[in-house]
Amino acid sequence: MVTIADVARHAGVAASTVSYVLSGKRTISTDTRERVQRSVHALGYRPNASARALASQRSNVLALVIPLRTGMHVPVMMQFATAVVTTARRFDHDVLLLTADEGPDGLERVAQSSLVDALVVMDVELHDERVPVLRELPMPSVLIGYPDDADGLTCIDLDFVAAGAHCVDHLADLGHRSLALLGTPSAVYERQTGFAQRTLTGFVEAAERRGVLGVETPCEHTFDAILHTVEQLLSDHPDITGLVVQNEPIIGPLLDVLRRLGRRVPEDMSLVAICADDVAERQVPQLSSVSIPAERIGDQAVESLITKLEGGEVPSLTLVPPTLTARGSTCPHGDLTTA
Amino acid sequence: MVTIADVARHAGVAASTVSYVLSGKRTISTDTRERVQRSVHALGYRPNASARALASQRSNVLALVIPLRTGMHVPVMMQFATAVVTTARRFDHDVLLLTADEGPDGLERVAQSSLVDALVVMDVELHDERVPVLRELPMPSVLIGYPDDADGLTCIDLDFVAAGAHCVDHLADLGHRSLALLGTPSAVYERQTGFAQRTLTGFVEAAERRGVLGVETPCEHTFDAILHTVEQLLSDHPDITGLVVQNEPIIGPLLDVLRRLGRRVPEDMSLVAICADDVAERQVPQLSSVSIPAERIGDQAVESLITKLEGGEVPSLTLVPPTLTARGSTCPHGDLTTA
DNA sequence: AAGGGGTGTCGAAGCGCTTCGACTGGGGTA
DNA sequence: TACCCCAGTCGAAGCGCTTCGACACCCCTT
Helix, strand or coil, X not given: CCCHHHHHHHHCCCHHHHHHHHHCCCCCCHHHHHHHHHHHHHHCCCCCHHHHHHHHCCCCEEEEEECCCCCCCHHHHHHHHHHHHHHHHHCCCEEEEEEHHHHHHHHHHHHHCCCCCEEEECCCECCCCHHHHHHHCCCCEEEECCCCCCCCCCEEEECHHHHHXXXXXXXXXXXXXXXXXXXXCHHHHHCCEHHHHHHHHHHHHHHHHHCCXXXXXXXXXXXXXXXXXXXXXXXXCCCCCEEEECCHHHHHHHHHHHHHCCCCCCCCCEXXXXXXXXXXXXXXXXXXXXXXXXXXXXXXXXXXHHHHHCCCCCCCEEEECCCEECCCCXXXXXXXXXX | CCCHHHHHHHHCCCHHHHHXXXXXXXXXXXXXXXXXXXXXXXXXXXXXXXXXXXXXXCCCEEEEEECXXXXXXXXXXXXXXXXXXXXXXXXXXXXXXXXHHHHHHHHHHHHHCCCCCEEEECXXXXXXXXXXXXXXXXXXXXXXXXXXXXXXXXXXXECHHHHHHHHHHHHHHCCCCEEEEECCCHHHHHCXXXXXXXXXXXXXXXXXXXXXXXXXXXXXXXXXXXHHHHHHHHHHCCXXXXXXXXXXXXXXXXXXXHHHCCCCCCCCCEEXXXXXXXXXXXXXXXXXXECCCXXXXXXXXXXXXXXXXXXXCCCCEEEECCXXXXXXXXXXXXXXXXX
């Protein structure tokens, strides 16, 4: 392995000069700088990451905590992860992958051993046991999702309350008077997952505000469960004509179930999904949907983190406003002129 | 931050003694050892990862390279990744996440800067540009998947040739004489992806060996593409009664398409999938399938890597034998007694 | 009683880098 | 001409750990 001393010797300068050329932290004459750069190239020098981290107290590594909990939609998680890695690289940082199995202790471990110098934590629950740990940690962190009490934290999330409300408004605008929310598996609600909880809140509040019926039910991922849930729903509330789905994996089977039950989409049943755009566009018919801007949120998370690392200020809570794209799965219902 | 010197002072010993207590590399008297351990606890000492890495020339970090290529099935990738992280932690290692965007340069970067001390590379193509780089790198690596020329490498993969053959054998044993392989999107074949290529080979060879018709076609992920592909297939070969699917995302829509086309599964059409068990069990009917043992392969990859790090020998190519589980999507065809 | 072999501990020398203070010399100012 | 300042460079001191060689001491052996 070639060291900074080798480069210095090759270029005929001191090691510290090489360091300053590389970091740009002191002015170096053009002549010297170019000579050093040529030596770096010629020798194929790569600074040793550990030595650098030890001396500078900066590892240039971010931790990314991905809890692979049951009921979470994996492709969306990966979109976040990819965005985080890509953006981190843009700021010359690498990403250490932590899974949830390690729990709060894992966070302490990587933080206190200086393995990383900041953390991105995904899929935060309303009462998350990692939150108090993050508050105490001697390094910055950013949460994707947010707990009940976001004080002293930096959180970024899609505004799921608004997302739920948008779906209701869209359907109500089209004249639908009876709506249902087909939610996530009940395990997700039971562990007080923010996004599920908040979508539900937005849905219920908007339904009330618009004076329409808004019923909600969790829904598991198996075909049988979907079939049963929908049958139950339609027998309890036969007048339902608008469905909101926040549960990406069930979208395919759900369309199938509706077909089986003889409900055409959108003629008999309008459908709005909260899912990635490409998923919505892949269905037949294409789905009206509120998209989940995973890439944007992941980017934003890393940018905030870097800002904090550099001593800057960032807002405690950033809510990304949702956008609804109308496609082929929703259509007007009833006599709009009387509405 | 509390350092090893603080612990040494607190325990009334030399820093090196603390180090030896922690690493166990020299014998320490029970008395001293316990005193040191108490001090470690009392002060909440965590060794600094960079300092340790610098002094010992070992970062205790593995790189995991996940190429998120188009057409790959993300949940399966994540299963691999999770297994890798979990097993790495078992061996006291952490995992640095690299995406494919970085390409071969990324491998060199993390390796030559001593950021990691070994690499796990996923989704290897037959002619993979990362392979020559890996061969030259001054540190061990393990590939999940394997290139044409696996010499000097360590590769682990499901035996996809056998997987393809198993599917054919299963269907042929049931009396089916005309089979089709519904493959991955054509992009996957075009970039010479090992697992797709090899499944195809196994399928074709087995069909020949069994003297049955075996046609194959790529298949994209959209509903329309699936519908069109299957219609074309059945109009070209109306006598097909057995389908092999190696393309997890299309399984749901495919069942739907077959229903639309009036082909009952398994009465009119037997179906074998190559997919994760939980996906197979979630369908109606449950699918006969060859499972993808992601966890086992991920584990194995890390174990081999650790063995190599410790100077041990591991086989160049480990092929995990596939197992086929018969479920409700396949049934006998024709008069078996005459076969 | 002298010698030998463990065992347990210490001190010091790095690992490869960053960073601080100090030094040099040339150009501008008075 | 004397002075000062600044740009440009160097040397040395760490960063916190591991590891090597040395050494002290005790228990056996002869």
